[in-house]
Amino acid sequence: MATLGFVEYKNASPEVQAVYDDIMATRKTDWINNFWKAIAHDPELLKRTWEDTKQIMAPGALDAVVKELIYLAVSVTNGCPYCVAAHTVSARKKGMTDKMFHEMMSVVGMANENNRLVNGYQVDIDEQFKPPSK
Amino acid sequence: MATLGFVEYKNASPEVQAVYDDIMATRKTDWINNFWKAIAHDPELLKRTWEDTKQIMAPGALDAVVKELIYLAVSVTNGCPYCVAAHTVSARKKGMTDKMFHEMMSVVGMANENNRLVNGYQVDIDEQFKPPSK
Amino acid sequence: MATLGFVEYKNASPEVQAVYDDIMATRKTDWINNFWKAIAHDPELLKRTWEDTKQIMAPGALDAVVKELIYLAVSVTNGCPYCVAAHTVSARKKGMTDKMFHEMMSVVGMANENNRLVNGYQVDIDEQFKPPSK
Amino acid sequence: MATLGFVEYKNASPEVQAVYDDIMATRKTDWINNFWKAIAHDPELLKRTWEDTKQIMAPGALDAVVKELIYLAVSVTNGCPYCVAAHTVSARKKGMTDKMFHEMMSVVGMANENNRLVNGYQVDIDEQFKPPSK
Amino acid sequence: MATLGFVEYKNASPEVQAVYDDIMATRKTDWINNFWKAIAHDPELLKRTWEDTKQIMAPGALDAVVKELIYLAVSVTNGCPYCVAAHTVSARKKGMTDKMFHEMMSVVGMANENNRLVNGYQVDIDEQFKPPSK
Amino acid sequence: MATLGFVEYKNASPEVQAVYDDIMATRKTDWINNFWKAIAHDPELLKRTWEDTKQIMAPGALDAVVKELIYLAVSVTNGCPYCVAAHTVSARKKGMTDKMFHEMMSVVGMANENNRLVNGYQVDIDEQFKPPSK
Numbered sequence: 001m002a003t004l005g006f007v008e009y010k011n012a013s014p015e016v017q018a019v020y021d022d023i024m025a026t027r028k029t030d031w032i033n034n035f036w037k038a039i040a041h042d043p044e045l046l047k048r049t050w051e052d053t054k055q056i057m058a059p060g061a062l063d064a065v066v067k068e069l070i071y072l073a074v075s076v077t078n079g080c081p082y083c084v085a086a087h088t089v090s091a092r093k094k095g096m097t098d099k100m101f102h103e104m105m106s107v108v109g110m111a112n113e114n115n116r117l118v119n120g121y122q123v124d125i126d127e128q129f130k131p132p133s134k
Numbered sequence: 135m136a137t138l139g140f141v142e143y144k145n146a147s148p149e150v151q152a153v154y155d156d157i158m159a160t161r162k163t164d165w166i167n168n169f170w171k172a173i174a175h176d177p178e179l180l181k182r183t184w185e186d187t188k189q190i191m192a193p194g195a196l197d198a199v200v201k202e203l204i205y206l207a208v209s210v211t212n213g214c215p216y217c218v219a220a221h222t223v224s225a226r227k228k229g230m231t232d233k234m235f236h237e238m239m240s241v242v243g244m245a246n247e248n249n250r251l252v253n254g255y256q257v258d259i260d261e262q263f264k265p266p267s268k
Numbered sequence: 269m270a271t272l273g274f275v276e277y278k279n280a281s282p283e284v285q286a287v288y289d290d291i292m293a294t295r296k297t298d299w300i301n302n303f304w305k306a307i308a309h310d311p312e313l314l315k316r317t318w319e320d321t322k323q324i325m326a327p328g329a330l331d332a333v334v335k336e337l338i339y340l341a342v343s344v345t346n347g348c349p350y351c352v353a354a355h356t357v358s359a360r361k362k363g364m365t366d367k368m369f370h371e372m373m374s375v376v377g378m379a380n381e382n383n384r385l386v387n388g389y390q391v392d393i394d395e396q397f398k399p400p401s402k
Numbered sequence: 403m404a405t406l407g408f409v410e411y412k413n414a415s416p417e418v419q420a421v422y423d424d425i426m427a428t429r430k431t432d433w434i435n436n437f438w439k440a441i442a443h444d445p446e447l448l449k450r451t452w453e454d455t456k457q458i459m460a461p462g463a464l465d466a467v468v469k470e471l472i473y474l475a476v477s478v479t480n481g482c483p484y485c486v487a488a489h490t491v492s493a494r495k496k497g498m499t500d501k502m503f504h505e506m507m508s509v510v511g512m513a514n515e516n517n518r519l520v521n522g523y524q525v526d527i528d529e530q531f532k533p534p535s536k
Numbered sequence: 537m538a539t540l541g542f543v544e545y546k547n548a549s550p551e552v553q554a555v556y557d558d559i560m561a562t563r564k565t566d567w568i569n570n571f572w573k574a575i576a577h578d579p580e581l582l583k584r585t586w587e588d589t590k591q592i593m594a595p596g597a598l599d600a601v602v603k604e605l606i607y608l609a610v611s612v613t614n615g616c617p618y619c620v621a622a623h624t625v626s627a628r629k630k631g632m633t634d635k636m637f638h639e640m641m642s643v644v645g646m647a648n649e650n651n652r653l654v655n656g657y658q659v660d661i662d663e664q665f666k667p668p669s670k
Numbered sequence: 671m672a673t674l675g676f677v678e679y680k681n682a683s684p685e686v687q688a689v690y691d692d693i694m695a696t697r698k699t700d701w702i703n704n705f706w707k708a709i710a711h712d713p714e715l716l717k718r719t720w721e722d723t724k725q726i727m728a729p730g731a732l733d734a735v736v737k738e739l740i741y742l743a744v745s746v747t748n749g750c751p752y753c754v755a756a757h758t759v760s761a762r763k764k765g766m767t768d769k770m771f772h773e774m775m776s777v778v779g780m781a782n783e784n785n786r787l788v789n790g791y792q793v794d795i796d797e798q799f800k801p802p803s804k
Contacts, residue, residue: 129220302526
C-alpha cells in the first residue's frame with residue numbers, strides 16, 4: 001500500500017532504473033524495498049534521497065552500525081513503524097547485536113523521559129552548558 | 135529558573151546530598167547542574183533518575199560516547215534546548231569530535247525527513263522487514 | 269475499530285443525525301467516514317469539531333486545496349495514518365495534483381530536517397527575525 | 403549562540419563563501435542569517451542544505467508563498483522557535499498577508515487537535531480512503 | 537514578543553473587549569495574559585478558543601484540577617514552554633499541590649519512555665486490548 | 671509481532687518469571703500482555719520498567735484512575751496505538767467512565783491545538799507566569 005502505488009522496476013523510467021540499480025549494487029541485494037518504490041513517483045526526490053542516504057550512512061568518523069543506531073533512535077522517538085522495521089534489519093546487517101539494541105533502547109527510553117522532566121520542571125540552561133555567542 | 139526553584143547542596147536533606155555526592159564523584163566535578171537541583175524537590179524521582187542514568191549511560195556493548203550521541207539525537211529530535219546544551223557538553227567530554235557531531239547531525243536530519251516521506255507516501259512494511267510473529 | 273465502536277446513522281440521536289446530514293450535504297456524499305462515527309459518542313465534541321472544520325476549511329484568503337495541503341503537512345509531521353489517508357483523498361477532491369503532492373512532501377521533508385539542524389546547532393534567533401515586543 | 407559558534411563571511415573558506423554569495427544573490431539581501439553561519443562548520447551540509455532549499459522552495463506547481471506556509475505549518479507543529487521566526491519573515495516577503503497567516507494557523511491548530519482525536523478514539527481507516535495495494 | 541504584537545484592551549474592538557471582559561470575570565482577575573492578546577488579531581480565533589477553553593476546562597466528570605493536570609501533561613510532552621509556565625500557575629490556583637505535580641511528572645516521564653519502548657520493540661496490540669469492530 | 675519475538679512464561683528464566691508472577695499478582699490476572707513479553711529479552715529493562723510502573727501508577731496524591739488518564743493523554747499526544755489500546759483498557763478497570771474519557775479527550779485535543787497557537791503566534795511568557803530564579 002502506498003499513496004500512489006509502487007513503481008516496479010520493469011515499469012520504471014531509465015532514470016529511476018538507474019537509481020534502483022545503484023541501490024541494489026551498493027547493498028548487494030536483488031530487490032528494492034517499498035520506500036524507494038513509493039517515492040519513485042517523484043524521480044527527483046528519489047534521486048536526491050538515495051544520494052543523500054548513500055553518502056550520509058557510509059562509514060566516516062562514525063561506524064556504519066553507529067549511524068544505523070542513531071537513525072533507529074530517531075525513528076523510535078518519532079514513532080514511524082516502517083522506519084523502525086526497515087532500519088532494525090539494516091542495523092543488524094551492519095553488526096548490531098541484541099545487546100547493542102537493548103542498550104540503544106534504554107538510552108532512547110531514558111532520553112525521552114528526561115526531556116520531559118526538563119520541560120515540566122522548566123529547567124534553565126546552566127552557564128557552563130551555553131555555547132559561545134560568537 | 136525552575137518550577138519549584140533549585141535545591142542547593144547546603145539546603146538539601148542528607149538523602150539528596152548523598153545523590154549529589156555520588157553525581158560529583160562519578161563525574162569527577164565539584165558542581166551540580168540545574169537538572170538535578172530542579173528535580174530534587176522529589177527525592178524519589180532524583181534518586182531513580184540518577185541511578186538509571188548512571189547505569190544506562192555507562193559503557194557496555196556501546197561506548198560511552200555512542201550512548202551520548204544517541205541521547206543527543208533524541209533530544210535534537212524532540213527539541214529540548216536544555217538537553218541539547220547539556221549533552222553536547224557531556225558528549226564532548228566523552229570524546230565526541232566535531233566530525234562525529236557533524237555526522238550524527240546529518241543522520242538525525244535525514245531520519246527526520248525520511249520518517250515523514252514514509253508517513254506521507256503511506257508506505258507499508260515489506261514482508262522482509264517484519265519481525266517474527268512468535 | 270474504534271474505542272467505543274461506531275455510531276451508525278440509524279442508531280444515532282436526532283442531534284447526531286443532524287450533524288451527519290450537514291456533513292453529507294456539505295460534502296455532497298451519501299456516507300459518513302469513521303472519524304465522525306467514532307467521536308459521535310460525545311455529541312458535543314462531534315458538533316463542535318464539525319462546525320470548526322466546516323468553517324476553517326472553507327476557502328477564504330487561502331484556497332480550499334491549500335488548506336488541505338497544510339492539514340496534510342501537519343498530519344504527515346505528526347504521523348497520523350488515518351489523517352494522512354483521509355486528507356490525501358479530500359485534497360485530491362479539491363484539486364491536488366500529483367505534482368502538488370510531490371512538492372508539498374518535499375517541503376515537509378526538508379522542514380522536518382531543518383527544524384532539527386536548528387535544534388542541534390543551537391541557533392539563536394537573528395535580531396532581524398524577532399517580532400515586535402509590543 | 404550556536405553549538406560551534408558562527409562562521410562569518412570574512413573567516414569562511416572560498417567554498418563556504420560561494421554558498422553565502424549564492425544565498426545573498428538569490429534572496430537579494432546583503433547578510434547571512436544565523437542558520438547558515440551555524441551549519442557552515444560542516445561545509446558539505448551547508449552546500450547540500452542550501453541547494454535543496456533553493457530548489458524545493460522555488461515556485462513550481464505550488465506558489466512560493468504556499469510553500470512557505472507549509473514550511474511554517476511544520477515548524478509550528480514541531481515547536482521550533484527559530485524556524486517559526488525566520489519563516490514568518492520569509493513568508494511575508496513572498497506575499498503572506500495577516501489573513502493568510504490567520505487561516506493557516508487555524509488549520510494547523512485544528513489538524514493538531516483532530517490528529518489526537520483520531521489517536522484517542524482509535525479510528526480505523528475507511529476502505530474508501532485506502533490507497534491502492536499495487 | 538508576539539508575531540503580530542499584542543492587542544491591548546484599550547486598543548481592542550468592542551468584540552475583542554467583550555471576550556477580554558469574560559476572561560477576567562470568569563477567572564476573577566484584572567489582567568489578560570499574553571496568549572489572548574497575541575491571538576486577538578484574529579477575533580474569530582480568539583472567540584472560538586476562549587469559548588472552547590471555558591467550556592472544556594470547567595469541572596464535569598473530571599475535577600478542574602485534573603483537567604489542568606492533563607493539559608499540563610500534554611504541554612510537557614510537546615515541549616511548549618509558554619503553555620507549561622501558564623498552566624503550572626493555573627493548576628496551582630485550582631488546587632495542584634507539590635505532591636500532585638510530582639506524581640503527574642513521574643507518570644508523564646514514564647509514559648514518554650514506555651511509548652518508545654513499544655515503538656522500538658515493535659509490540660503488536662493484544663487481542664484483549666482491541667476495541668470492538670462495530 | 672515484536673522485534674525479538676515474545677518471551678513466553680514457560681521459556682523464561684526464573685528472574686523473568688518472578689517479574690511475570692508479580693505482574694499477575696499485582697493486577698489479579700492470569701496472563702501477561704505483549705509489552706512485557708517483548709521487552710523481557712532485556713531482563714534488566716523488564717525489571718526496572720515493571721518496578722517503576724508499579725510504584726508510579728499506584729494511588730498517592732493522585733487517584734489511580736487520574737494517573738491512567740494522564741498516561742493515556744501522553745500516549746494519545748505521541749500517537750502510540752499499542753499504548754492507547756492498552757491503557758484505555760486499564761483506565762476502564764480503574765474506574766474511567768465514558769464521560770471521563772470524553773472530557774479527557776477534549777482537553778487533550780484543545781491542549782494540542784493551543785500549544786501550536788502559542789508556537790505560531792510566538793507568545794512570550796508573562797512575568798506573572800515565570801517561576802522563581804532561585
